[in-house]
Amino acid sequence: MIGVVATLEIQDGKQAEFEGVAKDLMAKVKANEPGCTTYQLYKAKGSDTTYVFLEQYASAEALAAHGKSEHFVAAQPGLGACLAGAPKIEMLDIVE
Numbered sequence: 001m002i003g004v005v006a007t008l009e010i011q012d013g014k015q016a017e018f019e020g021v022a023k024d025l026m027a028k029v030k031a032n033e034p035g036c037t038t039y040q041l042y043k044a045k046g047s048d049t050t051y052v053f054l055e056q057y058a059s060a061e062a063l064a065a066h067g068k069s070e071h072f073v074a075a076q077p078g079l080g081a082c083l084a085g086a087p088k089i090e091m092l093d094i095v096e
Helices: 015-032 060-068 070-080
Strands: 002-009 036-043 050-057 088-093
Touching: 002 060, 015 036, 015 050, 015 070, 050 060, 060 070
Parallel strands: none
Antiparallel strands: 002 050, 002 088, 036 050
């Protein structure tokens, strides 16, 4: 299993737009990517502009497929237009 934590700072005033694109992406990931066992967006407590995607993939292949998926690629312009800076991406290995 591979974990990903993606922290995103969103431009103030763009939260609703970002959430709309992100919710659509979450639904498509959950419906079309069996190798992605978790793909959930959270909003940081105490912040109006910090969001975090928590993701879990069954394998490196599943993670690679996610990055190349039609729905992920299609969502990038909409998500990117809302960002206040570069996302912080942390890759994690599962401890079992």
